[in-house]
Amino acid sequence: MQRRTLIKAAALGAGAVAAGAARSFAQPAIAFDSDDWVPARAVPTILVGCGRQGRTILTELADLGAATIVAICDPVLSRRRSALRRAPGAAEYDDLEAALAAHPDAEVVIVATSSHRHADPVVMALENQLAVYCEAPLATTEADLQRILAAEKNSFAALHVGMQGRTNPLYAHARDFLRSGAIRDLVSFDAVHHDKQSWTAPARDPKDAEALNWRLDPALSLGLAGEWGVHQFDVFHWFLSEYPTAVRGRGSIQLHKDGREVFDTVHLELEYPGERLLTWEGTLCNSFGKRAEVFCGTAGTIRLAQDAGWLFKESDAPTLGFEVYAGREHFHDEEGITLVVDATKLAAQERLKEGVGLQRSPLTFALESFYKGLEAGTDVEVSGEEGARAVRVAMAACQAVRSGERIEIDVGD
Amino acid sequence: MDDLVLTLSARAMGTRFELVLVAPGARGLDAAARQRATSQLRAAGEAALEQIHDTERRWSLFLSTSRLTRLNQHGHETPLVLDEDDLELWSTVLEVHAASGGAFDPDVARAMHAAGFHDQPDRRAELGPRPELDEQPVRAAELKLQGRHLSLTAPGPCLDLGGVAKGHALDRAGRELSEAGVTCALLHGGTSSVLAIGAPPGQAAWQVRAPLVDPQGDTQGELTIALCDVALAASRSDSQRNAVGTGHILDPRTGRALAAATSSLVLAPSAALADAWATALCIDPTRRAAAEAMGAEVLAPSLADRPTTTSQAGRYEIPSPPAPSTPLPPQSPPCNVEP
Numbered sequence: 001m002q003r004r005t006l007i008k009a010a011a012l013g014a015g016a017v018a019a020g021a022a023r024s025f026a027q028p029a030i031a032f033d034s035d036d037w038v039p040a041r042a043v044p045t046i047l048v049g050c051g052r053q054g055r056t057i058l059t060e061l062a063d064l065g066a067a068t069i070v071a072i073c074d075p076v077l078s079r080r081r082s083a084l085r086r087a088p089g090a091a092e093y094d095d096l097e098a099a100l101a102a103h104p105d106a107e108v109v110i111v112a113t114s115s116h117r118h119a120d121p122v123v124m125a126l127e128n129q130l131a132v133y134c135e136a137p138l139a140t141t142e143a144d145l146q147r148i149l150a151a152e153k154n155s156f157a158a159l160h161v162g163m164q165g166r167t168n169p170l171y172a173h174a175r176d177f178l179r180s181g182a183i184r185d186l187v188s189f190d191a192v193h194h195d196k197q198s199w200t201a202p203a204r205d206p207k208d209a210e211a212l213n214w215r216l217d218p219a220l221s222l223g224l225a226g227e228w229g230v231h232q233f234d235v236f237h238w239f240l241s242e243y244p245t246a247v248r249g250r251g252s253i254q255l256h257k258d259g260r261e262v263f264d265t266v267h268l269e270l271e272y273p274g275e276r277l278l279t280w281e282g283t284l285c286n287s288f289g290k291r292a293e294v295f296c297g298t299a300g301t302i303r304l305a306q307d308a309g310w311l312f313k314e315s316d317a318p319t320l321g322f323e324v325y326a327g328r329e330h331f332h333d334e335e336g337i338t339l340v341v342d343a344t345k346l347a348a349q350e351r352l353k354e355g356v357g358l359q360r361s362p363l364t365f366a367l368e369s370f371y372k373g374l375e376a377g378t379d380v381e382v383s384g385e386e387g388a389r390a391v392r393v394a395m396a397a398c399q400a401v402r403s404g405e406r407i408e409i410d411v412g413d
Numbered sequence: 414m415d416d417l418v419l420t421l422s423a424r425a426m427g428t429r430f431e432l433v434l435v436a437p438g439a440r441g442l443d444a445a446a447r448q449r450a451t452s453q454l455r456a457a458g459e460a461a462l463e464q465i466h467d468t469e470r471r472w473s474l475f476l477s478t479s480r481l482t483r484l485n486q487h488g489h490e491t492p493l494v495l496d497e498d499d500l501e502l503w504s505t506v507l508e509v510h511a512a513s514g515g516a517f518d519p520d521v522a523r524a525m526h527a528a529g530f531h532d533q534p535d536r537r538a539e540l541g542p543r544p545e546l547d548e549q550p551v552r553a554a555e556l557k558l559q560g561r562h563l564s565l566t567a568p569g570p571c572l573d574l575g576g577v578a579k580g581h582a583l584d585r586a587g588r589e590l591s592e593a594g595v596t597c598a599l600l601h602g603g604t605s606s607v608l609a610i611g612a613p614p615g616q617a618a619w620q621v622r623a624p625l626v627d628p629q630g631d632t633q634g635e636l637t638i639a640l641c642d643v644a645l646a647a648s649r650s651d652s653q654r655n656a657v658g659t660g661h662i663l664d665p666r667t668g669r670a671l672a673a674a675t676s677s678l679v680l681a682p683s684a685a686l687a688d689a690w691a692t693a694l695c696i697d698p699t700r701r702a703a704a705e706a707m708g709a710e711v712l713a714p715s716l717a718d719r720p721t722t723t724s725q726a727g728r729y730e731i732p733s734p735p736a737p738s739t740p741l742p743p744q745s746p747p748c749n750v751e752p
Contacts, residue, residue, distance in 0.1 A: 038491075052463060059471070062494040063480060078592055085497035088561070200456035202593035209453070258452055259445075307478060359486075361470070361478045 037372055039066040044106045046099050046130075047090075048121045049113035050074035050083035051201070051212075053135055057112055058086040060364045066371035070106055071099040073121075074113075076208050096121045100128060108374070111135060114211075115227065116220045119144035126155035133370045135162040137230045137394055138387035140222050145388045152384040160370040160380040161387030164306075164362040165235035165293075167369040169341045174302055174309050175239050177339065182311070182320060183297030189236055189278040190294050193228040196287040198256055199264075216260045218402075223251070224266045224282035225397035228291075233270070233397075234382075234390040235293050235304070236278055243411045244270035244278065244393060249401035255285035268397050270409075280397075303336065307358040310336030388412060415440045416614050417450055421458040425469045426579055428603030432458050432586070435597040437614040457593035461586035461600070468582035471499070472574045474522055484563065485522075485572055488556075492564035502581045502685060503558055506574070509689040512703040517693035518665035522571035525663060580646060580688030583608040587684070599640070605647045605691075608684045609640035623647055623678055623712075636678065636712065646687035648695045649676040664696050671696065681709040 045067040047054055054074070061067045069087040073096050074080050080092045093099040096109065109125035111118050111134040119139050125132045126148075138161050139145045152159045165171045178186075199216060203209035214220045215227060222230075237243055247270045251263030264284040269277050292305045299317040303310050311323070312334050327338040341358070358365070369381045389411040400407040417436040422429055436454050439447060471480045484493055495503060509517045555566040574581075579602035587608045590598050597611040599619045609619045618639035625633045638645060648662065663670055677694035681687035690704040694711060701711045 052460075056467075059467075059496065062496060063483065065491070065494070082592065088497060197459050198452065198455050200452050200459070202453060202457040202460050204592065204594045258448055359477055360483070364478075 042068040043108050044070045045108040046071045046106045047110045048073045048096050050079040054112035070103050073099050114214045116140045119147050122148050123151040126151040129157045131158045133160045137226050137391045158380050159384045161382045163234040163382050164366045166238050166382045167366040168362045170309050173341050184299035187296045191232040191280045192289050193282045193291045194286050194289050216262050218261045222394050222398040223262045226394040228282050230390045230394040233393045246271040246408050247397045247400045248406045251401040309339035419454045423462045425465050430465050430602045433599045434458050457595050461589045464585035464589045465582040472578050474573050488565035489568040492562040495561045505685045513693035513700045515666050516697035517689050519572040521665045522573035576692035577685050577689045579606040580684035583684040606688050607645040612641045644681050644684035644687040646691035647678050648691035662695050678712040679709050
């Protein structure tokens with residue numbers, strides 16, 4: 001069934017610019033070739049949720065050129081004002097319903113509200129046959145997941161969940177690499193997300209404080225496992241084509257002893273078939289290592305860190321060929337061979353060592369995947385079903401941390 | 414204690430940013446209320462630090478994913494669409510460039526790279542796939558700002574916003590703090606860019622000391638500058654040196670190092686403007702009038718030019734320099750900030 005409602009429209013001139021006198025000064029010249037996707041047009045888009053992530057999305061969309069933000073929605077005035085600095089000319093509304101009434105031309109809704117409030121705008125947009133990009137986690141309760149999946153099933157519009165690993169070209173490259181047997185048999189996995197911050201949000205108006213600090217409300221938030229872990233759990237789901245069957249966890253408050261109940265440090269052990277474990281640690285108390293996923297195999301280890309990745313070979317591993325030409329980085333006494341997107345092409349141009357790191361952010365690639373899919377009429381790369389599976393793992397992890405018990409995981413069909 | 418004082422810091426743009434935040438009038442608050450006030454102050458500070466990190470993500474020469482890298486590599490094909498913050502930054506860049514007669518010019522990445530200032534193991538400049546590392550800039554393309562669209566008329570720029578980005582980051586952070594209701598704060602990036610919001614409770618201004626250093630690197634006294642709702646930038650051409658001893662501020666008009674060590678100290682309504690003019694006046698001190706025409710106030714256009722008068726309007730005071738003190742090493746930060 002073709003579920004895309006967007007049609008390829010007349011191209012908006014890529015070089016179109018607003019009127020105004022040009023100011024200029026001289027610059028030097030070097031050449032660079034580009035394989036970037038150029039959108040056929042800028043799709044009328046509504047953003048729901050103008051917090052930090054929503055505002056980041058606005059910046060990325062401006063670079064992508066795939067969207068025209070016609071409206072922004074958020075009940076908090078200060079957030080709308082901040083968002084309007086990034087989307088000048090957009091109309092502002094408290095909620096999506098008002099925006100939809102005023103903008104019947106809108107074709108896409110991006111949902112970046114607090115996680116427990118994703119379901120209402122996602123369902124409303126899908127019922128109005130508007131394509132939806134929803135940040136992860138898709139929801140925080142099974143009831144909301146069921147509402148969303150039902151709406152997705154009954155809609156002709158697409159739902160893309162913002163789990164960025166699946167649309168990150170470096171991760172896609174590493175996945176192909178891993179699945180080709182480059183590190184042989186997988187032994188164990190681990191992932192970390194360290195970011196020293198309080199998880200509190202400033203509220204100029206005290207009446208907004210509670211709503212803005214939903215992450216610290218255990219009744220609303222899945223905690224670190226739900227907000228951060230869900231993205232990394234999905235990386236392992238995608239790489240392994242397997243889901244964990246059970247989870248154990250522990251949590252504690254190590255730094256932010258401000259009366260909060262949501263743990264600032266969480267450790268998880270997720271059980272995979274074959275007696276393999278994924279260990280995951282998230283903390284708000286330390287920033288070392290930032291965010292990374294590690295796959296340990298009998299012939300080597302792959303470490304991924306969003307915009308960079310490395311292969312660490314075991315001493316008895318066979319030569320793969322490409323590593324002779326690849327760049328290397330040293331981590332204490334380990335040597336990491338840098339994983340590079342389009343390595344073959346770059347090698348042919350003798351530019352392999354230049355290709356370290358992504359040229360754009362993982363979020364940009366996620367948004368590009370969404371809009372590109374809409375334009376081409378292809379299936380989304382991160383479906384609602386995969387989003388729901390990741391949430392179910394996160395919900396089980398959250399339950400394990402709170403109860404201290406081993407929780408069986410059923411990710412659904 | 415009458416006031417809550419919170420200090421937060423972050424590493425960004427190859428330096429350390431620090432925020433000193435004050436919530437006046439905490440006397441009489443019970444423990445819970447005090448905890449809430451502290452949490453709100455921390456939340457505002459973290460949001461401000463996020464603005465600094467976001468500025469780095471957008472405009473760092475050393476990040477492959479930054480907008481600056483995108484502009485350098487693809488600006489001739491696809492214009493960047495600027496938001497309000499970006500527009501403020503690039504308007505400042507273009508206006509100071511024009512007013513300084515090219516003394517301020519972000520087109521220095523190629524020359525900086527050639528001079529060895531990018532040879533740091535943890536900082537890899539994204540100059541493009543095949544940069545031609547000539548010392549002399551090649552004036553072959555134009556940077557154009559039309560409405561909100563920033564583009565290049567031909568391929569090949571190597572822009573580096575090192576002379577203005579820290580100030581821009583402070584401006585964004587300061588705005589975030591103000592929107593969160595913070596009325597008293599001092600922010601600095603690497604101590605050379607400073608932004609004062611309000612003044613400490615019971616005081617007229619924040620006190621900032623700036624040492625005066627002669628061409629031999631010896632301290633010849635210091636300025637104590639009082640800041641209130643104003644930005645300060647200090648620049649010294651040889652505060653960083655490459656392997657052969659060349660100072661890190663290059664003249665973009667020639668692509669070469671300055672003949673002699675210079676420094677500047679500039680006050681301005683925005684930290685980006687102060688930063689840009691501090692850099693420009695290090696290169697060409699004769700542009701002082703142009704800086705002042707844009708609202709900047711030049712405290713020390715060169716090492717030999719020390720202010721001796723009290724500034725107008727009572728916004729800040731410049732006492733006479735004290736007696737010479739212990740010489741500072743050449744790479745000492747140009748300002749010492751005292752909350």
